[in-house]
Amino acid sequence: MVTVGTRKVIIFDTTLRDGEQSPGASMTLDEKVAVARQLCRLGVDVIEAGFPVASQDDFAAVRTIAGEARGPIIAALCRADRNDITCAWEAVRGAQRPRIHTFIATSDVHLEHKLRMTRPEVLGRITDSVSFARSLCQDVEFSAEDASRSDESFLKAAIRAAVAAGATTINIPDTVGYSQPQEFGELVSEIVSMPEITAGGVTVSVHCHDDLGLAVANSLEAIRRGAGQVECTVNGIGERAGNAALEEVVMNLRTRGESFGVQTGIKANELYQSSRLVSRVTGIAVQRNKAVVGANAFSHEAGIHQHGMLANRATYEIMLPAEVGWIGEGMVIGKHSGRHAIGSCIKEAGITFTDEQLAQVVSKVKSLADRQKSVSAEEVVAIAEGMLHEGVEPALRVVEYAAFTGNGAPATASLAVVVDGRTVKASNHGIGIVDASFSALKAATGIDARLAEYSLKAVAGGSNALAEVTVAVESGGRIARSRGVHEDVAVASLNAFVAAFNRLLALRGIT
Numbered sequence: 001m002v003t004v005g006t007r008k009v010i011i012f013d014t015t016l017r018d019g020e021q022s023p024g025a026s027m028t029l030d031e032k033v034a035v036a037r038q039l040c041r042l043g044v045d046v047i048e049a050g051f052p053v054a055s056q057d058d059f060a061a062v063r064t065i066a067g068e069a070r071g072p073i074i075a076a077l078c079r080a081d082r083n084d085i086t087c088a089w090e091a092v093r094g095a096q097r098p099r100i101h102t103f104i105a106t107s108d109v110h111l112e113h114k115l116r117m118t119r120p121e122v123l124g125r126i127t128d129s130v131s132f133a134r135s136l137c138q139d140v141e142f143s144a145e146d147a148s149r150s151d152e153s154f155l156k157a158a159i160r161a162a163v164a165a166g167a168t169t170i171n172i173p174d175t176v177g178y179s180q181p182q183e184f185g186e187l188v189s190e191i192v193s194m195p196e197i198t199a200g201g202v203t204v205s206v207h208c209h210d211d212l213g214l215a216v217a218n219s220l221e222a223i224r225r226g227a228g229q230v231e232c233t234v235n236g237i238g239e240r241a242g243n244a245a246l247e248e249v250v251m252n253l254r255t256r257g258e259s260f261g262v263q264t265g266i267k268a269n270e271l272y273q274s275s276r277l278v279s280r281v282t283g284i285a286v287q288r289n290k291a292v293v294g295a296n297a298f299s300h301e302a303g304i305h306q307h308g309m310l311a312n313r314a315t316y317e318i319m320l321p322a323e324v325g326w327i328g329e330g331m332v333i334g335k336h337s338g339r340h341a342i343g344s345c346i347k348e349a350g351i352t353f354t355d356e357q358l359a360q361v362v363s364k365v366k367s368l369a370d371r372q373k374s375v376s377a378e379e380v381v382a383i384a385e386g387m388l389h390e391g392v393e394p395a396l397r398v399v400e401y402a403a404f405t406g407n408g409a410p411a412t413a414s415l416a417v418v419v420d421g422r423t424v425k426a427s428n429h430g431i432g433i434v435d436a437s438f439s440a441l442k443a444a445t446g447i448d449a450r451l452a453e454y455s456l457k458a459v460a461g462g463s464n465a466l467a468e469v470t471v472a473v474e475s476g477g478r479i480a481r482s483r484g485v486h487e488d489v490a491v492a493s494l495n496a497f498v499a500a501f502n503r504l505l506a507l508r509g510i511t
């Protein structure tokens with residue numbers, strides 16, 4: 001049963017900023033814009049679009065999203081420094097509803113070892129930076145980085161300084177995911193009841209990391225204690241172990257409404273699509289048993305559970321799959337299924353295709369259905385996702401490929417690639433054809449890269465199922481994650497490598 005209260009909690013999404021800081025999660029400009037559009041459909045209240053001073057790419061992404069996104073507030077992150085703030089403002093000022101989000105650490109360990117500043121100096125910096133930000137923008141958020149490990153009286157002094165200088169939102173980050181729900185809740189209660197907060201109508205926000213697996217629990221406890229804004233990311237991606245997962249926070253608030261008495265503006269049936277999109281563009285897979293959006297989240301395997309489900313779904317299901325837009329793996333497409341059924345699988349996965357692209361998917365699905373008895377919805381989505389990467393005009397393309405192994409001969413791969421308009425051929429040996437293909441690709445492109453992670457799964461069952469390969473490729477200190485899908489494991493692997501190399505090239509990590 002869904003119960004909702006009246007207090008509105010602001011959902012602040014930082015997938016494009018803190019989420020993008022996950023190792024290897026970098027997104028291209030087009031990918032960030034696609035995620036921002038989906039976040040608008042999802043109904044988040046604030047999109048933190050990036051950290052503009054970090055790079056020209058970040059600046060461009062924030063500026064583009066600020067100019068395009070309609071509905072949510074668009075926030076830009078900056079350190080408590082006038083140059084950073086000016087840069088953030090230049091990036092975000094075109095938004096319908098811009099926000100400057102400035103931060104400085106308040107814990108002694110950060111003051112001593114990172115900032116090398118005294119407490120009075122930090123207070124002075126807060127006053128200067130927040131008032132400068134307010135002179136540019138009406139909506140200013142101040143974050144006390146590492147708040148949960150800060151001396152409480154100094155944290156409160158920092159908050160007073162920020163509010164006096166004009167901050168409209170005060171964010172309390174558990175930056176290193178150290179807090180326990182009860183102590184974090186008590187800290188939030190203290191801050192929510194500060195006279196400066198209540199008198200000034202200031203919103204108290206929380207931002208929890210998952211180092212001890214408590215990001216969602218801490219965020220929920222903070223909401224129960226009066227926090228008015230929660231910062232989170234789709235699939236919980238973010239620095240180290242990640243941030244509070246948006247879909248988990250939201251579905252707790254919905255499913256256990258009676259415990260919280262709050263509501264959000266989230267359209268829950270967009271959660272699954274948002275999850276799939278973020279996973280696709282970052283290359284970070286969603287674990288099968290992930291709450292709310294994992295492939296197994298609504299699957300029932302044990303006979304006793306299936307029996308209960310057939311009698312009454314309420315026996316084992318506390319949320320309906322449709323409530324979160326979950327399509328799961330159950331739907332089967334046969335070779336007689338029409339364009340409509342295939343089109344709706346793709347649409348439900350958050351992919352927008354032209355009629356021409358859809359026709360190509362239909363023909364690929366039908367040829368797969370000719371070889372297998374049926375094709376799962378997951379396979380249809382995998383085919384469409386593979387085509388998304390084919391569709392973009394990449395810097396690097398493979399035009400010929402052959403790989404051999406067996407009979408004691410070393411595995412060999414030969415390929416021809418077109419890179420920046422030039423065709424180059426190369427062959428190489430390896431431990432197996434995957435290794436040989438990776439080495440041949442490096443030789444053909446001249447890119448010095450290392451395969452940091454490789455995983456292979458059959459999209460559905462059977463030895464003739466589609467192979468989905470997920471890789472992380474490291475080059476020059478950057479990691480690019482990507483996926484490749486094909487009936488043949490070697491080709492799926494090569495597709496994943498090529499997509500990762502293209503991602504590195506697009507991020508200008510190795511040119």
Ligand code: KIV
Binds near residue numbers: 143145207209
């Ligand atoms: O984790 C953190 O403290 C942050 C702040 C910049 C809000 O991401």
Ligand code: ZN
Binds near residue numbers: 018173175207239
């Ligand atoms: Zn963070």
